[in-house]
Amino acid sequence: MRTAGRSVRARLKDRVAASDPGLLRLTAGLRTVGAIALTLAVLTVLRSDVTHLVAGAMAAMAATFAIREKQPAAQAVTLALGLPVALASVSLAAVLHTRVVVGDVFFVVLIFCAVYGRRFGDRGTALGLIAFQVYFLSLFVGAGPSALPELCGAVAVAFVCSAVVRFAVVPATPARVLLGLRRAFRARLAQLVTAQIDLLDAGPDEVDKALEAVRDGTARLHETAMMIQGRLEEGTPDESVARLVQRRIADAEIAAERLGLLVLSARSAEGADTLTLHLPGAPAPSVGRLPGPDQATGTLRRDLMALRMLVERAGDAGTGLSQVRNRLLGYREEENLPPAARPVQDVFRGVGEAARAVLGLRIALDGPQDESDDTPATARSREELDAEDAAIDAEESEPEEERTGLRRPTTRAAVQVSVGSTLAIVGGELLSAQRWYWAVLTCWIVFLNTASTGEILVKGYRRLLGTVFGVVAGIVLAGLVGRHTWTAFALVLLLIFAMFYTAPLSYTLMSFFVTAMLGLLYTLLHTYSLDVLVLRVEETALGAACGVVAAALVLPVNTDRRTNELLGTVLERLADVTDAAVGQLSGGPADDLLDRARDLDQALADLRAATQPLTHPVTPLRARRSTARYVVALLETCAYHARSLAATAELLPTHPSIAADPRLRGATRRTVRNIRTIAERVADEDAAAVVTTGPSIASLLESDASGTSRYGRITDRVLRHLERLDEAVVGLARPLKVPVAAPRG
Known part of the structure; x- marks a missing residue:
């Protein structure tokens, strides 16, 4: 009985670990809800009114989710620096409350500085988020100079409560998070x-569903x-x-x-084909009974x-x-x-x-x-x-060249957000002189973690969709809650937890929970009405549109340019990994193959995210969507074979049973050259680049091996990866419109 009980508990833990690796989403939700709940409790004891309860709750949320450092000491420093930044921001917002033009200009300057601060890493990003969110909070509660002392007190209480929950109630050290991620991997x-x-x-009618489950499982394991x-x-x-x-x-x-x-x-x-494991929706090959004895x-x-x-x-x-x-x-x-x-x-x-x-x-x-x-x-x-294990020797990676001026992504984004926010302020005030800031908030948010016009367009669409459904939910919840203050706060906490728990999974769901929560906050502030929630949709649509316009007209990075840059990076890293792995398999010096392979994986993940506007279900360009999916799947196939070559090459220095084969270097020159040729054509459409084909790599080895044995089992495995990689690279040339030269007779 005890063994069975432990088994059930272990399976339950494994399921939770697999659904939320490292419990990162659960931790984020619990920390935010805990900080808000503690802030509300303290402010209630201090007899604060509802307006300051709402302000404290919003400040606690900002102080919790803004901090992204992994080490507790760094988090403590950022939280300590965030308090004076928050107090300065809320004070300026309150002082400029009645000075419309000056306040709007300062808000745009604040937005520029907040986005530009991302270039200084996690701390700069966190302080910028805190400054923006607290300024927004002051606008939301309509704070003036007379309310400033109590408002600053509520903000200070929120930061202290956030620190208590982060470091005492829901602590998460890097070692503990890594332990949770390891359990999730298992x-x-x-x-x-x-x-x-x-x-x-699986039977013939079930194999497509079973194959899709294998694809999903492989992708989740890689994630x-x-x-x-x-x-x-x-x-x-x-x-x-x-x-x-x-x-x-x-x-x-x-x-x-x-x-x-x-x-x-x-x-x-x-x-x-390996591609079958990486192309979503690709039909499974025809299957039958396994060959051989039952x-x-x-x-x-x-x-x-x-x-x-x-x-x-x-x-x-x-x-x-x-x-x-x-x-x-x-x-x-x-x-x-x-x-x-x-x-x-x-x-x-x-x-x-x-x-x-x-x-x-x-x-x-x-x-x-x-x-x-x-x-x-x-x-x-x-x-x-x-x-x-004994052969492991860490090597330092070379720092990448940093862009300067307007070529730096943070500077370009800061200029774009500032222009978009200016448009949102003007348009938002035409819609509503009191709640124009919702348009600015949406414009700000659609620029977060995006790098191209297409990504901003998709994010704006998802936010608008979530907002529309959230308005309906807000109407229902506000009608149910009425003026029951603590019931409303309880539902707010529940919606905030859902917002943070679903944020990494679906931006639309997150926007839904945010909007539903705002309906309850308006109810608490006695400013709720159907017109207010409809205005929220209009301001959201306006803010998204302003963001897209700014991204398209001001220092634009269109989706094609962004994906081409990332595609070139993936191809260069693929060539580097393949060349280094084959060099080591051919008897060359040892190289840092694992880091090279992970750099390739990261570049591929960036490309996959950048192609979302092209592969989104609502895109009208169906042929282009299919091409983008096919190219990404081919690159994932290439990356799989390159990782396998790197893993096999890592075995050479320590396994006496695995010998280097000098013939591999010459046999794979064509493959590496083809990868670099495609990268050259992607970077310059006018480049006279031609992909070449020819005899199989196995036949090239055989022709170079006169008087010697064919090849051993390890070389045979390497050959399978090299041949599949060679075929995938040639297949990649066609959708990218790179000419393929026919084999010479």
Whole structure:
């Protein structure tokens, strides 16, 4: 009973960890709600009126969500600096309350400084947010000079309460967050293996749904790996530990993705392309029974379930678990593979490599393990992992060249937001002399975390959509609450929690909860009416339009230019990773391949975000949407093969059983040259760039290998990645309209 109870609790924890990696969204929601609740409690004891309760709640929210540093000490410094900034901002807003023109000019200057402050990192961004939000709060409650002492007191109480909740009630150290992310990685890895089991068992009518689940699981696992990458520096004691965890996470991610491809290939009658795993909505290849004896199929299903158990119970110990681990690791040896067709044996090999990655992950995260039950195969895997760990040597990355003047993104954004806000102030005051600031707020928000006109247009559309539905919800809630003050505040807290918990998932949902909350705040301030909420929609639409106009006319960065810049970056990093990995596989000097691979992943993530305006469901350019999705999917396929090459190359210095093959360098020159050719054409449409094709890489190796053996199993694996990469690069040339030269006869 106790074991069953622990199992249920463990599965529940894993589900929570997988749905909210590191509990980052839950922490943000609890901190914000806790800070607001504590502020309301203190202000109630101090007998503040409703206006100052609302002001304190809004100040507590701003003081909590603005701070983004990861180290508690840095957070404390920023919070301490934020209080005088907030007091100065609210004081100026109150003093300029009756001086319309001067107040508007100062607001625009404040907005410029707040956005420009992003160039100074997280602290500059936080102080700018605090200054803007507190100025907005003063406008919202209509504060004048006479109300300034009590308003400053409410703001000070809010900052103190925010600090208490952040550091005492809901603390979150970098090490604890990283621990939560690691648990999320394990949980999502187990979910991916479950999806792969479903793919193995899926019938012809179910295979598309099962494949989509594998795609989603692979993407979610990669997302968690990138989140861990961003927290390693602060969450680990030193750089060598960070690099060790980075390597083990990368190994596990690559092994899991490769296992999914092998399962799909084994079930496919005509073989599966890697692109099938990365192109959303791509139909699954026709499937049938696994080739070979049914006994092998049953054994494979059992071992995939055993692999999932290893992942789920990575921190447990026991003889039974050791025996399962030993059996799976044995598949790394050729003589232990069960009799089956070659594609099925490849899946068994993939299970063995995944088990090795899980073992490495466990050693890296949980420390030394009991080795008393190890078989020779397991002992060899441990020796390989130990040798890799000993070879880790951190290297410093070179700083990127910084842009200056109006070419600097923060300066350009500050100018754009200032112009857009000026338009929003003028237009907003024509709509309403009292609530014009809603247009300015929307204009400000649509510029946050956006870099092109298309991104701003999509964000403005989502905010307007969420606002429209939020107005309906606000009308309903305001009618239900009436003048019950504490009921309204309770619902406000609930909506704020929902707002922060859903913010990373859906901007539309966040806007919905914000607008519904504002309806309740207007009710508390006794200024609620249907006209006010309709005006809120009109001001939101105006602010979004002003933002789009400013982005399109003032120092514009159109979507094509932005995506082309990011596409060029992805291609350059893809060429760097491929060239460095092949160089090391050919016997060249060791390189910092993991960092190069993660730079490639980050560049690809930036490109994926920038193409959202092109792939959005409402875009009228259907052909362009399909092309953008296809290009991103091809690049994800290329990145997968490049990561796999880098991971294999990392094994060379420490694995005596893996030898470098000097022939690889010459055989892959065409692939690297083609990648750089496409990058050149993307940067300059008039460039005379031509992608070349020719004999397969395997045939090039064979022609260079007279009198020698064909190639070993490791070289064979490398060849598969290189050939798929070569094919994907040639396929990438066509949608990007780069000429492809026919093979020479």
